Amino acid sequence: MPAPALRNDTLAPAVIDALKARFGEALSTAAAIRLQHGKDESYHAPHLPDAVVFARSTEDVADAVKICAAYKVPIIPYGTGTSLEGQVAALEGGVSIDLKEMNRVLRVSAEDLDVTVEPGVTRKQLNEHLRDTGLFFPIDPGADASIGGMASTRASGTNAVRYGTMRDNVLALKVVLPDGRVISTGRRARKSAAGYDLTRLFVGSEGTLGVITEVTLRLYGIPAAISSAMCSFATIEDAVNTVIMTIQSGIPVARIELADDVQMKAIRLHSKLDVPEAPTLWLEFHGTEASVAEQAEAVQAIAKEFGGNDFSWTTLPEDRKKLWQARHDAAYANKTLAPGKQMWATDVCVPISRLAECISETKKDIAGSFMLAPLVGHVGDGNFHLTLMLDPDDPKDVAEAERLNERLVARALAMDGTCTGEHGVGYGKIQFLEAEHGEALSVMRTLKRALDPDNIMNPGKIVRV
């Protein structure tokens, strides 16, 4: 069983034979299928798996893992392919396990405000399913990602400032381990002090420690009242300072989103919306009618101090939808701004006291570059994104994007921040973990080696062993 040889473009026929015998039509080695599974929504280069298994149950996953484990063949879990740091790339070949057919909502408890889903359920599908229960799942990373993928990358997004990230909202997981054993990492009690927190260990591990096959999530009652607001500012510092003071005042804002002037220009061009080309905040408040009015008034007063213009808030669903459309269009709008370019989305997160400084320095950096790079962010958490617009075939573009990205990460780390607030590591940010974690990275490596001694689970992501 010569392991390295198997990690090439073609698997040993014995592996394919074994998978074929077990999975039949649910195994594919077609080029188009492999290509689709080796690439996510990031700029990072695709790496094709040798085969794709379409799993329909935990047993399917366990069997696929056991076969691969026997031959020490890499396994890469695949949800919707919407990751942003190359998490699904089959760097050393191997077998992609596609989980999108595992898309059943297994159980909803309105009494306990929780739900158990298969990993292929997407967040929109889940909220659609919940529609008549009065409950919702708040985590919204933008893409209609799968819940399994969101757990794997510790996703967060616009509502995290109020509801937390996947770290806070996963109650328990079912996981297939690298040797095919199946474990449950927790129970449905809201809290437990009964041993090591395996749930949190697997959340954010990007498929490098096992394959998630069930996710139990917290749910929330749909707020009695929701109000949204939008407000533009003369400078980005004014916008950011409005955010900082809002957070420091303890106002339980549900969303507080920033876009810079460049991003607003892109949105204006793309969506044909009458929005100003100026730094803009979107806000959302959840609560009772009285409390959302109180929150909106408090933030309006803060925004006014920083010269915020036309602070308008609305509670009507139709108006809210229109208002948020602009924010949701941000990513795709960038293609209008820079036709023919591709997007390299990167994100960092810093303590909120350093957010204004971090954003200002980043804007200066971009101003001194030839590269277009709209800035947008979940600023209530100190988290923001740059979208570097580049031609991947132009070495000058690539070098400049790399330079800006490295400087952004170094800046965030120097401010006691992190190299990624929500996109994760994949292989796109793996080189920054040493600088971020120091000796703690060796502990991550120890954990990886202990749980996956043959390094078959999504090798080359998070930690190299």
Place this chain on the structure above:
Amino acid sequence: MPAPALRNDTLAPAVIDALKARFGEALSTAAAIRLQHGKDESYHAPHLPDAVVFARSTEDVADAVKICAAYKVPIIPYGTGTSLEGQVAALEGGVSIDLKEMNRVLRVSAEDLDVTVEPGVTRKQLNEHLRDTGLFFPIDPGADASIGGMASTRASGTNAVRYGTMRDNVLALKVVLPDGRVISTGRRARKSAAGYDLTRLFVGSEGTLGVITEVTLRLYGIPAAISSAMCSFATIEDAVNTVIMTIQSGIPVARIELADDVQMKAIRLHSKLDVPEAPTLWLEFHGTEASVAEQAEAVQAIAKEFGGNDFSWTTLPEDRKKLWQARHDAAYANKTLAPGKQMWATDVCVPISRLAECISETKKDIAGSFMLAPLVGHVGDGNFHLTLMLDPDDPKDVAEAERLNERLVARALAMDGTCTGEHGVGYGKIQFLEAEHGEALSVMRTLKRALDPDNIMNPGKIVRV
């Protein structure tokens, strides 16, 4: 280096010599000191360490660990000794590292709502320190525990229903590993997707993976308004159903505490307060003046549906203090109820939909026993405690307490709950982890072996290896 021989009552002289040379007066082998460090506030039998090192810095801890590691001598971290499942007992002898002199608040950031403390800082000391900042740290497990100990046992308590547990409120840790290396598990950014969640791995690990020497915590603004309420019910089911409906309605209650009739009798006797000997709820609401009034009214309406009596709420600090005094006296009041008996405090946590059933069945169990066992709980999380009043020298008492405890745990597990919501495992609950976690327990064992191959970190707690 005959490791097993060292794990007896007397350490090899070479270890003591090495520790003495490094720590001088900060090392003690006095019987009284050893006794104090081998016992917590639980009923569980004390086990004395062979020596105690009083650490004053991370370097002290790292040096003590390195010396112990060289001789494969057990290390038991010690904070305030207020644990409840024998977490500090030196089951195999060894060296207790007392952290109470590491009690400096290292840094407060009002801007970022966070703080970094040494592990010996107690929660009351921290809140005293914060008094002039307008901020507070909400986690309140009852005892004035050390922050390091609270992180180690994943403590929670009365405010957890609103603010979460230590799991949710520790941003980062500094940890001395079993080989003496020092790591930081995270940075000050509010969220990160940069690798495995080492912070959550060490939170709740009860000193079995390393010694915590710094803790960075989230803080919160002291609410503009706080209102408290107390309300008694004809039956415990009515009280619990009031809790369940409150939680299911999404009312962001800050505290919701239950005591049964037996507990109320103890409080009445002990505190000489004019409280009814009936199932009682305490509630607290945090927010703006308008929002606490709104919350209190909503809960009052629910309580009324379930026949709650004399729902009275107050916003005056003096009245609130008096109201909560009764709840805070609960544990010590039990000694008045059963003079000469000792307390065996146990806790479980279940999904809130099963809480009424779990509590009813538990009350029935106790009604059929000769043993007094007041019931009290952080019921908003589905978490409640029994205090089994026993004479530890009476085998009949001990057997009955064990029987009731085992039945309580089995009942909670059958309801998809956990054998401990907040007291932790120590060695008092270690025998239940197999039933709770199944195969996942072997993963915990793998993690323990990988990080502490010589099993020197608090051996015999959480997982036996």
